Amino acid sequence: xxxxxxxxxxxxxxxxxxxxxxxxxxxxxxxxxxxxxxxxxxxxxxxxxxxxxxxxxxxxxxxxxxxxxxxxxxxxxxxxxxxxxxxxxxxxxxxxxxxxxxxxxxxxxxxxxxxxxxxxxxxxxxxxxxxxxxxxxxxxxxxxxxxxxxxxxxxxxxxxxxxxxxxxxxxxxxxxxxxxxxxxxxxxxxxxxxxxxxxxxxxxxxxxxxxxxxxxxxxxxxxxxxxxxxxxxxxxxxxxxxxxxxxxxxxxxxxxxxxxxxxxxxxxxxxxxxxxxxxxxxxxxxxxxxxxxxxxxxxxxxxxxxxxxxxxxxxxxxxxxxxxxxxxxxxxxxxxxxxxxxxxxxxxxxxxxxxxxxxxxxxxxxxxxxxxxxxxxxxxxxxxxxxxxxxxxxxxxxxxxxxxxxxxxxxxxxxxxxxxxxxxxxxxxxxxxxxxxxxxxxxxxxxxxxxxxxxxxxxxxxxxxxxxxxxxxxxxxxxxxxxxxxxxxxxxxxxxxxxxxxxxxxxxxxxxx
Numbered sequence: 001x002x003x004x005x006x007x008x009x010x011x012x013x014x015x016x017x018x019x020x021x022x023x024x025x026x027x028x029x030x031x032x033x034x035x036x037x038x039x040x041x042x043x044x045x046x047x048x049x050x051x052x053x054x055x056x057x058x059x060x061x062x063x064x065x066x067x068x069x070x071x072x073x074x075x076x077x078x079x080x081x082x083x084x085x086x087x088x089x090x091x092x093x094x095x096x097x098x099x100x101x102x103x104x105x106x107x108x109x110x111x112x113x114x115x116x117x118x119x120x121x122x123x124x125x126x127x128x129x130x131x132x133x134x135x136x137x138x139x140x141x142x143x144x145x146x147x148x149x150x151x152x153x154x155x156x157x158x159x160x161x162x163x164x165x166x167x168x169x170x171x172x173x174x175x176x177x178x179x180x181x182x183x184x185x186x187x188x189x190x191x192x193x194x195x196x197x198x199x200x201x202x203x204x205x206x207x208x209x210x211x212x213x214x215x216x217x218x219x220x221x222x223x224x225x226x227x228x229x230x231x232x233x234x235x236x237x238x239x240x241x242x243x244x245x246x247x248x249x250x251x252x253x254x255x256x257x258x259x260x261x262x263x264x265x266x267x268x269x270x271x272x273x274x275x276x277x278x279x280x281x282x283x284x285x286x287x288x289x290x291x292x293x294x295x296x297x298x299x300x301x302x303x304x305x306x307x308x309x310x311x312x313x314x315x316x317x318x319x320x321x322x323x324x325x326x327x328x329x330x331x332x333x334x335x336x337x338x339x340x341x342x343x344x345x346x347x348x349x350x351x352x353x354x355x356x357x358x359x360x361x362x363x364x365x366x367x368x369x370x371x372x373x374x375x376x377x378x379x380x381x382x383x384x385x386x387x388x389x390x391x392x393x394x395x396x397x398x399x400x401x402x403x404x405x406x407x408x409x410x411x412x413x414x415x416x417x418x419x420x421x422x423x424x425x426x427x428x429x430x431x432x433x434x435x436x437x438x439x440x441x442x443x444x445x446x447x448x449x450x451x452x453x454x455x456x457x458x459x460x461x462x463x464x465x466x467x468x469x470x471x472x473x474x475x476x477x478x479x480x481x482x483x484x485x486x487x488x489x490x491x492x493x494x495x496x497x498x499x500x501x502x503x504x505x506x507x508x509x510x511x512x513x
Contacts (some may be wrong), residue, residue, distance in 0.1 A: 031111040039071055043191030044102055045078030055104050060088065069093040069134075075141075076102035077115035085151055086129035086165075090136045091201040096432060098140035098176075098308040112140035112175065115448075116341050121146035121162070127181065130166040131204065138164070146181035154192040154199070155262070159184030160229065163214060170202030170234075179212040184220050187499040191217030192260070193229030194244065203232030211258075212242045215308030219249035224288070225260030226278060233267040241273060246280035247290075251460040254281040255306060255313075256288030264319045265293040272298045281306040281338075284313035293319040293348070301327045301338075308332055309370075311360060317341055324481045326495075327357045328458060336370035337362035338391060344378040353380045354496045356460050358388040365395040365419060367456040368412070371421070372397025382407065384486075386460050386496040390451075394436070398425040404430055404442065408450050408495035416440040430472045431494045446471045446494060461497045468494035 002504020024232040031122045041063040049056030052063045052073075060080050074094045081087060098117030099110040105429030119141050120126040127146040130136060146162035153167065154160025163181035164173060173196065184191035195214035198204045206228065216453055217223025226244035230236065230484075236259065247254025257278030259270060265442045275286035276480050289294060289312070301311040311330035314320055327338045337360030344350055355366045365372075368390030379401040386408045387393045393412040396402050398420035404427040409415040415432055416439040417427060448467025462468050470491035478486055480498035488498050 006107055012359055013238070027046065031109055033116070034108045036108050037072070041067055041071060041073045042076075042100070043073060046082065049243055049381075054108070055208075058466070060337070064090070067092060067094045071095070074100040074108055074110070075117050076100045077117055077129055079118040079120050079487070081120050081126065086126040087121055088127070088366065089129045089131075091132050091134060093134045093136055095137040096141070096144075104180040109370070110140060116142055117136065118142045118144065120144055121181070123147045123182070125165075125277070126151060126161060126165050128164040130164070130169045132173050133170075135170045135172065135357055136204075139175050142177045142210065144180050149182070149184045149186055149208065151186040152208065154190070154197060154229070155231070157191055158190035158192045159186060164196045165193070166198045166200065168200055168202070170200060170204060171198065172205040172207075173209060174207040175209065177210045177212065178214065179210070181214045182218065183190075183216045183223065186216045186256045187219050187467045188221045190481065191220045191247070193225045195227045195256055196229070197225070198228070198230045198234070200230070200234070202228060202470040204232060204398070205300070206230075206234070206236045207238055209239045210242070211239055211244060213244065215245045215248060216254065217247045217249075217252060220252055223247035223252060224262065225255045225256045226254070226258065226280070228259045229256070229262065230268065231262045231264050233264070233408045235268070236270045237272050239273045240276065241278055241286070242276045244278045244343040246282070252281060255290070256280055256284045260284065260288045260290065261292050261294055262290045262385060263292060268292070268294050269297045270294060270299065274300045275302070275304055276300070276302040281307065281341050283308045283315065285310040285414065287312045287333075289317060289320055290513065291316045291318065295316070295321045295323075296323065297323045297325065297500050299325045301325055302329055307334045307420060308342075309336040311337070311338045314341045314350065316343045316345065317348065317350040318345060320350045322350065322352045322355065324354045325356075327355055330360045332362035332364070333465050335362050335364040335366050335395075337367040338369060340370045341380055342371075342374045345350070345378065346376055346378070349381055351383070352385065353381070353383045353477055355385045355477070356481065357385060357390060358458070358460065358494050360390045362391065365392065365397065367391030370394045370395045370397065371402055375397035375399075377401065379403070384472075384480070384494070384496055388455065388460065392417065395419060396425050398422045400424070401426065402427070405475040406430065406477075406492060406494045407444070408433075408468055409438070410450060412436065414439045429471065429494065431468050433467070437442040444473070459496075462493065462495060462499050464499075464501065466499060469499045
């Protein structure tokens with residue numbers, strides 16, 4: 001299910017505090033009916049059978065020991081706990097389905113909402129441990145109460161993966177609620193992945209999960225990825241990351257409240273997710289991309305907090321594409337309220353295109369977008385973005401060169417500015433309106449009302465009569481935030497949206513029935 005279809009719902013629910021209601025719009029909660037295969041295994045909370053059949057189900061550990069590659073295990077409603085270091089350990093390419101109704105005969109019916117299947121670590125162990133070059137599927141569970149303190153397993157000898165820990169595998173993790181898990185409480189140590197830790201050279205698939213209120217570290221030295229720590233290729237799609245925390249406690253440096261992506265430049269996509277009210281004491285309240293090249297696209301990034309890069313933060317970016325995201329109402333205590341990029345290698349150039357960046361705040365620098373570098377001359381392409389009411393719109397710091405083309409910059413104290421003589425702004429065909437000071441206007445600036453459809457309702461489509469229509473230049477961007485082609489009219493429209501002469505639904509519903 002594509003979260004773009006529900007952006008307007010997520011944003012309205014975020015404003016109204018009804019995010020859990022919105023969950024049912026995103027996760028597949030409908031009953032699923034299948035015909036049992038003779039090799040399928042069945043588990044109930046009080047199961048004692050030896051053959052793990054539908055008529056004679058067994059306990060969960062028995063089913064795991066009996067299963068072979070390719071087998072399916074159906075787990076009935078109930079709460080399942082364990083002993084040792086994990087509730088369950090998976091070393092085979094099997095499928096685990098939660099939400100089975102437990103019926104002793106007939107078609108196999110699953111409905112995780114009606115028949116919740118809970119895997120509970122009881123705050124004493126990991127919940128799910130996956131190891132080996134296997135491809136298991138985990139679908140339809142509530143994964144909670146995990147604690148990986150003292151278990152290690154992460155990069156740099158860190159404790160990792162309170163809810164799910166996956167190493168070397170290519171797991172498919174989908175349609176689960178992953179909540180109230182913790183990676184570590186070891187003082188002075190490092191923690192990674194409160195909800196999920198996934199490290200693999202294979203392919204990690206994380207789809208349509210609700211990753212809620214997980215914490216990477218409490219009183220640790222450094223903690224990365226409150227909701228998810230991931231390194232390696234894969235796709236993270238259509239999940240809600242909500243109220244996760246990278247690190248709690250005095251002196252704890254936290255990075256990536258929702259997601260921390262580390263050392264990945266071989267094909268990871270973070271697409272169509274909601275990042276809502278996550279926090280990191282240090283950087284990347286919603287997303288933190290570190291030494292990576294990632295496609296981060298079509299995400300709703302709302303209400304996240306951090307010191308730097310409250311919405312999206314990229315450190316030593318190796319060529320990421322940050323596109324078609326809706327980045328609204330994130331708050332940084334220092335700099336980079338919406339999106340921040342810090343250092344890019346001299347041979348790479350990340351792109352920030354087709355994003356809506358609105359009402360973000362940073363008292364230091366760059367309420368909307370902030371880019372700077374300590375080490376080397378770095379560069380970023382920033383094109384076809386719509387920036388509205390971020391305090392300062394675009395701030396470029398030392399050693400950074402940014403090419404600004406076809407952006408809308410509206411209602412800022414300062415539209416575009418620099419903080420250092422080594423900063424370079426190459427600005428062309430940007431639209432300015434209602435700023436206290438436009439700042440750096442560059443060549444071919446455009447002045448005029450962009451005529452947004454409904455800015456009070458976070459709908460930043462441009463309407464008929466907009467000064468942005470046909471006023472841009474070819475910047476090599478062939479689609480807009482909704483996937484509509486550019487150009488449609490006589491020229492390229494400025495901003496994230498390419499105007500279509502029709503009745504507009506809210507931004508995220510364009511092109512959907």
